[in-house]
Amino acid sequence: MLLRLTVEQPLKHDLKLRNHKISDQELIAMCRSGKDSGFTELYNRYARGIYNSISRIVAHTGEAEDILQDTFFTVFSELDKLVGVLSFEGWVRRIAINRSISHLRKQKIQFSDVSELEIAAEAGYDPSDDEIFDCKVEDIKRGIEELSPGYKTIVNLYLFEKMNQEEIALMLGLSPVTVRTQYHRAKKRILLSLKDKLYYE
Numbered sequence: 001m002l003l004r005l006t007v008e009q010p011l012k013h014d015l016k017l018r019n020h021k022i023s024d025q026e027l028i029a030m031c032r033s034g035k036d037s038g039f040t041e042l043y044n045r046y047a048r049g050i051y052n053s054i055s056r057i058v059a060h061t062g063e064a065e066d067i068l069q070d071t072f073f074t075v076f077s078e079l080d081k082l083v084g085v086l087s088f089e090g091w092v093r094r095i096a097i098n099r100s101i102s103h104l105r106k107q108k109i110q111f112s113d114v115s116e117l118e119i120a121a122e123a124g125y126d127p128s129d130d131e132i133f134d135c136k137v138e139d140i141k142r143g144i145e146e147l148s149p150g151y152k153t154i155v156n157l158y159l160f161e162k163m164n165q166e167e168i169a170l171m172l173g174l175s176p177v178t179v180r181t182q183y184h185r186a187k188k189r190i191l192l193s194l195k196d197k198l199y200y201e
Helices: 024-032 036-057 061-077 088-106 116-121 129-133 137-145 149-159 165-172 176-200
Strands: none
Touching (some): 149 165
């Protein structure tokens, strides 16, 4: 098994060149038969996208790279357990996100429920997603980076990983109401940050 791979590493000679794209299922079968080229191609196919998901949660580049390697070590170690999974990429991404959140918890970053009083206080103005995304993508990303790790995680899981609020709540050990409330707060902070920058420019 390859423990330290490089994205876009050349394929080994035993991976035959074909006119059509080799399926994930074929590559998994190659991995199960012990062919290193299967591991390499699966890594090359998904590592960059998975790394992007990790780095949205874990800001430090070295730590994100370590989580990426740990994720693929787990993936390749558990391929024989891969039964009934509809999307290999989705399975890998979920492992990576779980690893990233566990890393945040080790850094003493807490995800905690909000009180009923806090929920009631959020009943006022809530910017829509469209209102935020009228702004430039680069500005939005900068606004997200300025959020606290907890808010940033929820926003990234919802906007970029396309997870619904119930899925995020289950993953973070929060109530769906808390996820919804914190997402609304994060949107307000992003929009306020963007408006401040426009005012001072």
